[in-house]
Amino acid sequence: MVTENKAVAGNNGEPEEEEEELVDPQETLKEKCSEKAECQPYKIKLDECTERVNSNxxxxxxxxxxxxxxxxxxxxxxxxxxxxxxx
Structure with a gap:
């Protein structure tokens, strides 16, 4: 998993050991893949259908x-x- 470091202030105001926030690589990849050219025709059809259904x-x-x-x-x-x- 991909991690992001974040500093956390302790009780005395000094930074404590940094905590790692986990980032799910699957979510990141889904976002990137949904924008790729090979998936765009499907996204366009889905958006058109959603608009059509929501309008009626x-x-x-x-x-x-x-x-x-x-x-x-x-x-x-x-x-x-x-x-x-x-x-």
Whole structure:
């Protein structure tokens, strides 16, 4: 996991040992992958569907398939790099 160091002030105002804040690499990779060119067509379709569904409260349509397609693309992208971050 990726860590960020943060200084913590002790009771006497002096900095104590730094605590490490854990950052989940999967979340970071998901953000990057969702912006990649190969996933953009799925994101556009999902956004269009979401807008269409939200604009019509009487519709029975949902965007399940569009969401699944987008998540599949993102997960496929993440899988290529995620295990490089495991220690």
């Amino acid at each position: 409260p009487e519709t029975s349509e949902n965007c399940t398939q569009e969401l699944m397609d987008f998540l599949h693309c993102v997960d496929h992208c993440v899988a290529h790099d995620l295990f490089k971050h495991i220690k």
